[in-house]
Amino acid sequence: MPSAGAAALAWALLWLLAPPPALPEPLDPKKNVEQKDAVFDRTYSDWVASDTLNIYAFNHTVLRNRTEGVRVSVNVLSDHKDLPVLFVVRQKEAVVSFQVPLILRGLFQRKYAYQEVSRTLCQPQTKVEVETQHFFVDVSTLSLNASYQLRVTRVENFVLRTNEAFTFNATASQPQYFKYEFPDGVDSVIVKVTSAMAFPCSVISIQDILCPVYDLDNNVAFIGMYQTMTKKAAITVQRKDFPSNSFYVVVVVKTEDEVCGGALPYYPLSKRTSPDEPVDQHNRQKMLEVMVSPAITSEAYVSSMLFCLGIFLSFYVITVLIACWENCRQQKKKGLLAAMDSPSLDTASLLGHPHSIPDSFLGHAPYVGCGYGSFENGSSCSTEAITDSMGSADVSYGYVGERSLENVASRPRLDSLSSVEEDDYDTLADIDYDKNVIRTKQYLCVADLARKDKRVLRKKYQIYFWNIATIAVFYALPVVQLVITYQTVVNVTGNQDICYYNFLCAHPLGNLSAFNNIISNLGYVLLGLLFLLIILQREINYNRALMRNDSHALECGIPKHFGLFYAMGTALMMEGLLSACYHVCPNYTNFQFDTSFMYMIAGLCMLKLYQKRHPDINASAYSAYACLAVVIFFSVIGVVFGKGNMVFWIIFSVMHIMATLLLSTQLYYMGRWKLDTGILRRILHVMYTDCVRQCSGPMYVDRMVLLVMGNIINWSLAAYGLLVRPNDFASYLLAIGICNLLLYFAFYIIMKLRSGERIKLIPLLCIIGTSVVWGFALFFFFQGLSTWQKTPAESREHNRDCILLDFFDDHDIWHFLSSIAMFGSFLVLLTLDDDLDCVQRDKIYVF
Incomplete structure (x- = not known):
């Protein structure tokens, strides 16, 4: 094999022996140059050949405090597409050149030819009061x-005027x-x-005062900020x-x-000699209206932010006032009982205080009396009734067991959770048998399903908070990094089609x-x-x-x-953070940030x-959280691949129905069933015994009604x-999730x-107020100020002006109202069963 040096020597010899390249033909010294003094507002009809050069000399007076635009319009009458006419405008600080027919490229490198061309000349700045500027229009061609x-x-x-x-x-x-x-x-x-006609599609660009101005379809995106437009476009510009x-x-x-979402035009090949031949376009004219208005001032920013803070901080003030008022009521009742020397529950009832002290938003004060009726006879929970309940606690409460009431009272209630594990209570076979006996009763009470040690359950449910806190950290950090990158790309490139704002x-x-779309999420x-x-x-x-x-506790x-x-409150805070991140640059690729929590x-x-x-x-x-992770996974897959994909929708619908059936079975049998190879045999056996041998109704009618309604709704969805699709x-x-939540809450x-x-x-x-707020919130949500399901230009057709303080739009009001409604919904869940705080657990029904 020859060495590298020999190969290099061979290439050098070939280069030396090769003939020299052909030189370009020299310029024709006999080319006729004709210069004419020209004036404005006069049409010059002329001709040009390959051996001629026409020069038109113009001059105009420029004032420093007044700007006038100059526009050059040409129309080539000859049809020589292969030999176009070249126009070169030479002016101070700039040279503008274009050929006619003007060839512009579209999608798939399609070529479009235009015989009539008009260009506005840029206006260089002048430093003197009055200056006479000269510019020349050179016309040449290779055509005969x-x-x-x-x-x-x-x-x-x-020069546009304000407003x-x-x-x-x-x-x-x-x-x-x-x-x-x-x-x-x-x-x-x-x-x-604005424009009354959606098409043809257009581009709006904001550019600095520089020469040349990029005003063609193939270069308008080079500098400045720009948007595509059908009927509306709006760009905020800062000094x-x-x-x-x-x-x-x-x-x-x-x-x-x-x-812009329009159809791609179809041009049959029969009208052209080849696919590369440019297509003449006519009637792509658009009438537009432009108006420049002052934006809001810095004082409006401050007042709007103070308004936003004031709304939500007022909830803190109201909460503190209610807490102080409730505390005063509690202290007054305690003082009254102490004065009467009757701390017992019966005396409190005889004194005309049959009801327990109302709970505040901030919690329960120590109970000094109760009068909540039971489910059966409406009698008050007297001291004797509570004592009887405690005496029979070895039957109703798993954490009491065989110990006496004195042992229960003497046991520390806040033992360390590190030595308590749930598995310690579920290892024996008789425990499983006990579960089958208890959970398959026709009428269950809360005491039947509150048998585990409270310390075990406390540890179990605390994991919800720590898990969602961990999820929030690992989820939010990449989201913040990504949206910062999105915003940087928008600012650097000037492409405002990346984000779907109002x-x-x-x-x-x-x-x-x-x-404004970011600060409005502060309420969450x-x-x-x-x-x-x-x-x-x-x-x-x-x-405490x-x-x-305390016997009631x-x-x-x-x-x-x-x-x-705790997990719900953390999720509400994270919803605000991620919604703010989404609104930094809302688009279809990051919409799941706004919906995950x-x-x-x-x-x-x-x-x-x-x-x-x-x-x-x-x-x-x-x-x-594993189930919620599956839901978010399907959300991402659906956004990316689900649009019009029949296979995806079939798979998702089947999994939706199967998940509904499995969850219904789990809820109906209180978890006392197994998903194994014998499940089909057991299903057939139940259907045969309950439907064929004897027509008997369901044992748990209430649960059956809920689950049937849930299945109907989910199958319909x-x-x-x-x-x-x-x-x-x-x-x-x-x-789907909200419908199931509302169904279960109504049930x-x-x-x-x-x-x-x-x-x-x-x-x-809370229920009444929250329902009203949800109604108004949904009204503003469905206004639809933008939508990433369409093109950016079509999305801007839904844009509307601010409606609150000239700062917040309809979607911002949705943020305000929905955060208040979610907070109210949480309070409903927190206080809904406060009427049962003096009712014994073996008298509270399970449903």
Whole structure:
């Protein structure tokens, strides 16, 4: 094999022996150059050949405090597409050249030819009061003979006036741009461009006062900020971004409408000799209206943020006032009982205080009296009744066992949780038998499903909070990093089609393009934090009651477990953070940031409702979050691949129905069934014995009604998704969760009232107020100011002006109201069963 040096030597010899390249032909010294003095507003009809060069000399007076636009319009009458006519405009600080026919490229490198071309010349700045500037238009071609028309005119209304609309026409080969100068005292303006016709598609660009101006379809995106447009476009411009205190508003009509959601034009090959031949385009003219208005001032930013803070901090003030008022009532009742020397429950009832002290939002004070009726006879829970209940606690309560009441009272209630494990109580076979006996009774009480040691359950439910806190950290950090990158790309490239804002009400601050959509999410964070503080106070009061061996805390009411409440408050705060991240740059690739914790909130609320009456058999945190992870996984897959994909929708619908059936079985049998190879045989056996041999109704009628209704709703939603295949899969999935939550909540309320329980004043007011707020919130949510299901230009057709303080739009009001409604919904779950705090657990029904 030859060496590398020999190969290099061979190549050098070949290069030396090769003939020299052909030199270009020398310029024709006999080329005729004809220069003419030309004037404005006159049409020059002339011709040019390969051996001629026509030069038109123009001059005009430029004033420093007045700007006039100059527009060059040409029309080539000859049809020589292979030998176009070249026009070169030489002026101060710039040279503009273009050929006619003007060839522009569209999608798939399609070529479009234009015979009529108009270009506006940029206006270089002058430092003197009056200056006469000269510019020349050179016309040349390689054609034998090409006829053309040339006209140079002054542009009327070249400088846009504040708050004055100006109407004009534009085409792909005849773009338009105008100048705007910031008036004194105005630091930010919003440029609004509208059109009555959606197509042809156009581009709106904001560029600095530089030469040349990029005003063609193939170069308009090179500098500045730009948006595609059908009927509406709006760009907020700040003075600090333009050192000259002025800018150009450039309007370009695109060669094709595909980027705006229109159909790609079809041109049959029979009209052309080859696919590469340019296509003549006609009638792609668009009438537009542009208006520049001052944007809001810095004082509006401050007042709007103070308004936002004031709304949500007022909830803190109201909560503290209610807590102080309740505390005063508690102290007054304690003083009255002490004065009468009657601390017993019976004396309190005889004194005309048959009802327990109302609970505040911040928790329970120590109970000094109770009068809540039982489910059966409505009698008050006297001291004797409570004593009898405690005496029989070895039957009803698993954590009492064989110990006497004195041993229960003497046991420390806040033992370390590190030595308590749930598995210590579920290892013997007789425990499983006991579960089958208890959970398959026709009528269950809370005492039947509150048999495990409270310390075990407390540890089990605390995992909900720590898991969601861990999830939040690992989920939020990449999200923040990603949206910062999105915003940086928007700011650097100027492409405002990346993010789907409501541009008519998008107020920038710093590097953020829509600060108002971000700050409006503050309510989720503040109200979530307030809910955590309320839960913390309730837990402190409950633990103090346990330390005092309070009989009500030990044996009455729904068992108090706060882990799920902490998880719900954390999820509400994370919803605010991730919704703010999503609104930094909303688009279809990051929509799941806005919905992920909504799924978690819906799931946690359903788990909390179920936990109230089923504390022993509620799902563990690991299985619950695993199911929610599957939901989020399907959300991402649906957004990316689900649009119109029939295979995906079939798979999802089948899994939706199967999951509904499995969950229904789990709820109906209280977890006392097994999913194994014998499941089909057992199903057939039950159907044969209950439906064929004897027609008997279901043993658990209430549960059956709930599950039948749930299956009907979920099967209907699955059928709707399979038939319609909605584009917004994430919202469709969220609707499934909300429908199931509302169904279960309505069932819970109905069964609560049907069981003889009552709803106290505070939860009743929360239910009514929350329902009203949800109604208004959904009204603003469905206004649809933008949608990433369409193109950015089509999305802007839904944009609308601000409606609150000239700062917040409809979607911001949705953020305000939905955060308040979620907080109210959490309070409903927290206080809904406060009427049972003096009712013995063996008299509280499970449903």
